[in-house]
Amino acid sequence: MALKVIDLHAQLRRIDFLVPGLIPFGYVTFLGAREGVGKTTLMTCLAWQMTRPDGLGEYLGHPIPAGPVIYLNTDAADGEGRSVRFSLEQHRGAFPDGDMSGITVLESTGAGLSLDEFAELLSVARDLGARCVIIDSFMGTFPGIDGNKLQDTMRPMIALRDFAAQTGAAVIVLDHLPKKAANEKEGERGIMGSTGKSAQARAVHLLTRVPPREVEGRDVLRWEVRKNSFARSGHALGLEVERWEDEHGHPAGLRLLPCDLPAEEERSDTRSDRAKAAAVALLTEKAGLTVPHAELIAAAIKGGNVRERAAQQAVREALGALGAQVREVRLGGRGAPRAYVYDPAEAAEEGVRIVEEDQDFMPPASLIESEEVFTC
Template sequence: MPPDDAYQEEFHVPKRQSVFFSASELEGQPIPARQWLVNGLIPSGTVTLLGGDGGTGKSLLALQLAASTALERAWLGLQTASGTAMYISAEDDRDELHRRIADICRAEGVTPADLDRLTLRSLAGEDALLAAQNGRTGALQASYLYRELDAKLQEDAPALIVLDTLADLFPGNENDRAQARQFVGMLRGLAIRHECAVVMLAHPSLSGLNSGSGTSGSTGWNNSVRSRLYLERVKDEGYETDPDARILRTMKANYGRIGGEISLKWRQGVFVPDAPVTGLDRMAANAKAERVFLNLLRAFTAQGRRVNHAGGPTYAPKLFSEHQDAEKCTKRVLRAAMEKLLADGKIKIEEDGPSYKRRTFLAVSDGG
């Protein structure tokens, strides 16, 4: 039985009229094609969560996406759907947005006059909440800003709206699964009604940051969005070798593949896709790592310093990566080189010591 008018009025439940249909009605009807803003990465008509720790550059990356959509140009080398775009920032003021737009225009070879299809709104210093909590039921209700945004979307009919950032726009507890799902549902309502992609930016929780998953608060956020991307710095054992390098990872994709990565570099105020590594480049890098590993193993052996393949304080890849002659080879790269050298028989694992306390160590094979 549907709720009566008194219940709806008391608990502020919006009136609705559900439309049920039989699956048989689909017989003979053309199957609608899935719509994408960025093919395989950002679907239209739903919500994508773009996460990243503070200072990684997710706001800039999302603004570049909005500009690419408005300019009908590729984003990170990927074709975007053409259309108007809207960028709502609760973090950056007008001057900061101006500086970033200037950098993007410089990189694209255009002027701000060419971005007439990109609408900006700075909420810095204002009430940026898109919802309010009902004091009695705890349910989320659309705020005045949400209704204002809904009307603007109706007027502009954009292909994309970017919302930066979740912490400023969401009024509830990020660890509350029910509230997370309800808020994503409100945003998805915008995406469906206006046939656009909604990209919401968010910071990862401490556990999401430490694990590398990039999740934010409750699992409700990850479960409710249809796509989730994560922008992170490139680190090896906690060490950042290039402060301008980033990786954009596909962490969830209900309509495509997960696990994809795009390597990026920050250059002159914008992110650009890193040049792909060719087969010859990769072979040269692997050969270098193997040469470094062999040379250091010989040097350590000559000094009477034994290293092992299994871990601990004498773990070869770790000690070698910290050596002055490592030639910038990281622990991860040297670990791969060690495995390749072992497989090729160029190095070997030996044992010595009494039977009750055998110890293993690495040695260069004859002819290695």
């Protein structure tokens, strides 16, 4: 039988963290960002700090243990590991007590790795006793799959999960974020591709750059803890990247400094927020007029660039926000479809009222049919 009965009386083992509360040992962690934001900078910093004498390494303001690191570079492989080595040299400029021999940099010689070739990495990790394995990136390591299809992403994700469990290492997978749509915040849709990736990972973090105008021109990154199975999630950390040059103007070092993020907007302005706002706007613009339920759904879909299910939730929230200022009516015709009238002057004291309206009205078919909006 392919099922295992879990002994609920057995003692659970303690979850240990490489970075306290953020990156667990023995599990897969995803870090997603757009190109050029700083994934490699942040991960080479972590790798370098792990090569410092035990007790001296720190990351994101937390002490971290020393140990061997594997950095698999498939995103910008050039046969020399140039991008990874360039970052490591800058970290050495800031912390010269680290040891380059504590990091093993690997590059694929072909187009990524097959699952059989990926299995060879397991032997390397075991031989080295790796405490951290950084895979840069998911798309570069597994180029032969369609990352948007669940059935394609599950095989490498299960392989990554088993890899982490068998080695006990913190396995960190770097991935990309989709290009944001108009009126959408960077990273709002999470990691690019199938949600199967985020579902199999035990921690998912998103990295975005804070607009320089909001931080006096400084290079500040926002590290969002989107998912965390073993610690707190739903919060964000601020990191300032401080760089300096030598007398010839060449990069000489960098360090990451925890910092405060600019105050978040009072209103999050997500797609769901915009869908709700579109429904409220339609009702208030047509104050005193009958607005069919299907028309509200269509407005929410268009205004928030969401699917029908999210639009239905947005309409419910819009009606709840307007409360007694809206009354529900039933239109004549087949099925007695719902409609609403926004009339603050005659608000009922007990909330939404249901009134039968004797009119033979059916909304256009284009409004009844669900509309799915996809963004790239």
